[in-house]
Amino acid sequence: MTDILQLSPGILSPVGDFSRHNVQTHGGASHLWQAFYAQALAEQQAVEGDKAEALPTLQSMDVATAEPVAGGQALAQIHSQRLCDVHETQVAPPEPLFLPIAEFEMELLDKPAPPFSAVELIEQQRQLDISNSWVRPVVMSQGHPLPEPGPAGQAYPLHLPIAEFEMDLLDKAPEPIDQATLVKQQKALEFDLQWARPVVLNNVRIAA
Numbered sequence: 001m002t003d004i005l006q007l008s009p010g011i012l013s014p015v016g017d018f019s020r021h022n023v024q025t026h027g028g029a030s031h032l033w034q035a036f037y038a039q040a041l042a043e044q045q046a047v048e049g050d051k052a053e054a055l056p057t058l059q060s061m062d063v064a065t066a067e068p069v070a071g072g073q074a075l076a077q078i079h080s081q082r083l084c085d086v087h088e089t090q091v092a093p094p095e096p097l098f099l100p101i102a103e104f105e106m107e108l109l110d111k112p113a114p115p116f117s118a119v120e121l122i123e124q125q126r127q128l129d130i131s132n133s134w135v136r137p138v139v140m141s142q143g144h145p146l147p148e149p150g151p152a153g154q155a156y157p158l159h160l161p162i163a164e165f166e167m168d169l170l171d172k173a174p175e176p177i178d179q180a181t182l183v184k185q186q187k188a189l190e191f192d193l194q195w196a197r198p199v200v201l202n203n204v205r206i207a208a
Contacts, residue, residue: 116124177185
């Protein structure tokens with residue numbers, strides 16, 4: 001029958017009986033921590049005692065009336081607080097902010113500039129032509145040698161399309177009118193000459 005190992009709770013000993021060694025180790029560590037906590041507590045109490053001694057002692061009783069001073073101070077503070085000018089603040093939810101938007105309110109847009117007249121447009125175009133054709137080239141070429149002129153263009157025969165010789169340039173021949181259209185036009189002409197025109201001329205004469 002194997003021996004039952006008596007181990008302390010929380011200690012796993014895979015080989016042999018290490019319970020005595022573990023207890024001794026933990027016990028030594030516990031004594032060290034107890035000594036450390038005791039020293040820290042003593043130092044804290046000493047510091048608090050020094051602070052308490054440094055603070056001035058408050059007088060708890062009035063020498064003249066033999067009444068507690070704390071009650072009078074509290075009553076004076078209550079009276080001073082009651083005499084304060086306190087105003088009630090109305091807490092309301094934030095109101096929506098409506099900003100003018102120029103895209104929807106057209107009167108907020110800038111007024112359109114008046115259009116240029118025809119005379120002003122012609123004068124501006126003339127100044128632009130002078131600047132592009134004469135002023136700008138002279139200013140840009142100032143101080144630079146003039147370029148050597150290149151070869152001139154060679155004359156070549158000018159071939160113009162002539163409708164008398166190129167039949168495809170002529171206007172297309174109109175399509176002939178059919179017989180039904182001719183009869184309709186003739187009836188309209190006869191109605192105009194025999195009835196509508198005499199009636200109109202007679203009314204004009206009567207009105208005159």
